[in-house]
Amino acid sequence: MAIAPQSDPAIPHTTLVLAMSLDGKIADVQRGAARFSSPADLAHLETLVAAADGVLFGGGTLRAYGTTLSLRSADLIAQRQGRGQPDQPVHVVWSPSGNLNPKMRFFRQPVRRGLVTTAAGAAGWGADLFQHIWPIPEAQTQPWDWPWILAQFRQAGVAKLALLGGGRLSAELLRCGCVHEIFITVCPLVLGGATAPTPVEGAGFLAQFAPQLRLLSNRTVGDEVFLHYRVLPLHPTANSFTLENNQPSPTG
Secondary structure, eight states: OOOOOTTOTTSOEEEEEEEEETTSOSSOTTOOOOOOSOHHHHHHHHHHHHTOSEEEEEHHHHHHHSSOOOOOOHHHHHHHHHTTOOSSOEEEEEOSSOOOOTTSGGGGSSSOEEEEEEHHHHTTOOTTTOSEEEEEOGGGBTTBOHHHHHHHHHHTTOOEEEEOOOHHHHHHHHHTTOOOEEEEEEESOOOOOTTSOOSSOTTOBOGGGSOOEEEEEEEEETTEEEEEEEEOOOOTTGGGOBHHHHSOOOOO
């Protein structure tokens, strides 16, 4: 699988947005919904979601929250209308199993919903619950071919994509060179715990081939720090140099 250059117009401009504790955790050891950020961070998140045509998140994230962030700000909705966008972006779940509870409040929220899954995972889901379903061929899931998948989003009109986690999904798109920007909020608490999730999970990257970032801006609001990075193009062979592919994970 080739790495898609971030300048490739065939894929959406993708922005990873997350909040983490000072020690780099996006939830505590129970892996439930993370509600430790401030109202300022939630407003920041809503602004970035409002700028997007689509929002992408993993099934684990949806199960933890039961909902997605629908836009409530009248000003942000008016701005979208002025740009010719629908009031809400399409909210897309990546769930290889397709095992999601249809009774979650997510399915009653006033948003357009999408599902990225396998052919088996798509079985039983109708247009009343997911207005967009992408059943990915098995050849594109070994591993998941995100440049190809995101090209399907782009063809469906998603030019700007907000990626909201979790850590496995963030790792998948970073591995493929499909993330253009990262907005990260550092929150004033320490969660700890070896099993608490981090912004980027999975096998990890070897240091010399890890995604590199360039800081574009930083600001402080209260005790939180808001960081904005541009993701630099990956080394041409970076997706071949993960710990998973080249050596066992270190133990200690």
